[in-house]
Each structure stands twice: as structure tokens, then as C-alpha cells.
Amino acid sequence: EIVLTQSPATLSLSPGERATLSCTASQTIHTYLAWYQQRPGQAPRLLIYDASNRATGIPDRFSGSGSGADFTLTINNLEADDFAIYYCQQMLTWPYNFGPGTKVETK
Amino acid sequence: QVQLQESGPGLVKPSGTLSLTCSVSGDSLSSGHWWTWVRQPPGKGLECIGEINHSEITTYSPSLESRLTISLDKSKNQLFLKLTSVTAADTAVYFCARNFCTTSNCPEGFDSWSRGTLVTVSS
Numbered sequence: 001e002i003v004l005t006q007s008p009a010t011l012s013l014s015p016g017e018r019a020t021l022s023c024t025a026s027q028t029i030h031t032y033l034a035w036y037q038q039r040p041g042q043a044p045r046l047l048i049y050d051a052s053n054r055a056t057g058i059p060d061r062f063s064g065s066g067s068g069a070d071f072t073l074t075i076n077n078l079e080a081d082d083f084a085i086y087y088c089q090q091m092l093t094w095p096y097n098f099g100p101g102t103k104v105e106t107k
Numbered sequence: 108q109v110q111l112q113e114s115g116p117g118l119v120k121p122s123g124t125l126s127l128t129c130s131v132s133g134d135s136l137s138s139g140h141w142w143t144w145v146r147q148p149p150g151k152g153l154e155c156i157g158e159i160n161h162s163e164i165t166t167y168s169p170s171l172e173s174r175l176t177i178s179l180d181k182s183k184n185q186l187f188l189k190l191t192s193v194t195a196a197d198t199a200v201y202f203c204a205r206n207f208c209t210t211s212n213c214p215e216g217f218d219s220w221s222r223g224t225l226v227t228v229s230s
Contacts (some may be wrong), residue, residue: 001169034217038153042222043202043220043221043222044153046216046217046218049216050211055216055218089216089217091212091215094158094166095155095169098155099152100152
């Protein structure tokens, strides 16, 4: 199985700042990577698929990059609703494992 | 807009069977996407447990394969999960989700989710 690690585990930032989240796969997954946001008590929401494509309705403050085994999610100009947990997920092979998550919290 | 909604018991006894139904609207289970079950133990991360496509091809988590059955009823546009011999370790919020396909790649990711239902395994 492909294992994903995410760093940092927690990111403390203020509204208006930029968040940079990392995801590393245990082997190359090309660009088969998705990013999700999960707010407390809610289902995850797809943000990015295929490493860099924004899902429908996702603002351009969210961007994804990377290929191979190293990926980044960048959130510009953090807004109040952005403070949540972010998960990456590999979509190369089943099971489509998720990373452990990065919590973006208010500083 | 695709909407998914689960239904089923919120409490199951140890060694019993966990059964959930996911009703889908706004898309057909006969479409070219995959339909997935995901679970999240309280305070923990996300786990894909199994999925099915329009041809009723299924894939299951290796750790659950011996206890898990996923099926669908196209006429009712419903997706089903059955997990047998449950233990406290199966306590989780269970989600159903659409794993969508594009012309470039299939599948791409989970673009529509149910709200999730907490299933507790306890006597």
C-alpha cells in the first residue's frame, strides 16, 4: 500500500496569511493526488484533484502543485472558514489512502 | 447537484452486522463513476473501505475484505454497505461518496459526499 505523510501536523497562522502544506508519498504517484478540507462535524470537501486541478466551486486562493512523491497545497490570504483539517489522498492504486492530515489553526 | 444520504442503525452490537444504505440523487449509479464508502473513527483520520462501479465491480480494503460486502440497486439508485462480525474498532462515522471520473482519468477523487452517520458498536 502507498503511505502518505503530511507536514506539519499543525500550522498556526493568522487570517490573511499564506498556508503551505506538504504531502509526501512512499513511492511515486505521478500526479494522482487529491486534497480535501474537513471542517469539524462536516464531511470532507474536495479541493484539488490530479495534483493541481481545482474542483468545482473552489476559489483560486487554493492551489496545488507537485508530482512524483512530493506535493504542496497552498492557501493564500487565509479566511476564517479555511481553519480546518486538510488531507491529501493518493489516487494511483487502491486502497486510495489518505494522509494523517494537517490542522490549520488560528494563531 | 449530486446528493448522497445514508440511512441505517446508529448502534450495532458486537459480533453483529453493520448495514447502511446510501441514497443518491442528481446522478445515476449507472453513470461512469465509482461509488465509495469511507469511514472515520472519532477524532481520527479517513479510511477508504470499499467501492463499486456501474458494472458492479467491487474493490475492498484488504483489512476488511473478509467481512465486507458493497452492492447497489440501480433501479432505486441506492448503494449498500454490509460489514459483519463488528467490534468496537468498527465504531466510526461512515460516509458514502462519489469517486468521479473525467475523460482524462478515472477515478480522480471524491467530489460529492454524504453528511456521514455515526455507527457505534456497543452492547
